[in-house]
Amino acid sequence: MKLIDLLYRAVASRSVDIMELMFNVNNILKCIGRNIIDDTIYVSDLTRCVLRAAYVRRLIHVHGIEHAREIILRKMLDYDNINSILMGFIVQYGLERFLDGSTVRRSQITWRRVIDVDGIRLVISGKPDYEMIIDGRIIPVEIKFTRRNIEKPYSSYVTQCSIYAWLCNAPYCKLLIFTPERVIEREIGPATVEYLRLIVREWLSRAPLWEWECRHCLFRDMCRREDRERIRNSRSIRKSIKILHEIENQ
Numbered sequence: 001m002k003l004i005d006l007l008y009r010a011v012a013s014r015s016v017d018i019m020e021l022m023f024n025v026n027n028i029l030k031c032i033g034r035n036i037i038d039d040t041i042y043v044s045d046l047t048r049c050v051l052r053a054a055y056v057r058r059l060i061h062v063h064g065i066e067h068a069r070e071i072i073l074r075k076m077l078d079y080d081n082i083n084s085i086l087m088g089f090i091v092q093y094g095l096e097r098f099l100d101g102s103t104v105r106r107s108q109i110t111w112r113r114v115i116d117v118d119g120i121r122l123v124i125s126g127k128p129d130y131e132m133i134i135d136g137r138i139i140p141v142e143i144k145f146t147r148r149n150i151e152k153p154y155s156s157y158v159t160q161c162s163i164y165a166w167l168c169n170a171p172y173c174k175l176l177i178f179t180p181e182r183v184i185e186r187e188i189g190p191a192t193v194e195y196l197r198l199i200v201r202e203w204l205s206r207a208p209l210w211e212w213e214c215r216h217c218l219f220r221d222m223c224r225r226e227d228r229e230r231i232r233n234s235r236s237i238r239k240s241i242k243i244l245h246e247i248e249n250q
Contacts, residue, residue: 043126
């Protein structure tokens, strides 16, 4: 069955309020612009190509935040895998309805912790998808969706959860992965400071971060080979940050 048919049936049966669904999508787009704080690195960005954040900032610099949101929304609608994107929104929408009233709730806090990497002070910031309170402690909860019948979490999922556990000073981060065949549940312990430094160094020296990213990137039309090579050839974090600022302001 096509996605449009599923949407039609859901709206017709009143199981999904399409206006509320699109409102939730708009709330996601409101997050665009958060990267304009120079010393802050967001957890969600650490598991994706560093150039993505730079291109978002360039759009904001050239067009302003409001127009940048419109441009990125248009990119999403023109994207090859729009069905997957919309289905992810719909599944998450339904999941939130299911969780309503349970011990799991939407995260209430944007967490921030300072880390020194090679003499440079950086702020790691992020807000997990959800949280639960166990023995008086906040436990972050990350929820992922995939169309593939995977049997174990992707390494990017594990990395992100380990950072959230460190960021929230939690003993672990609960990871839930919904696949067509199963639900995978894991408890991911916190990253060490040394491992986090390694993640930051790697993030600032690789473009793309994962080999498959370019095929699914919203910014393929903006990305230049020269930008990728400059990041790969940078010799230090300070140099990488300088290159990123130059790319943002082109």
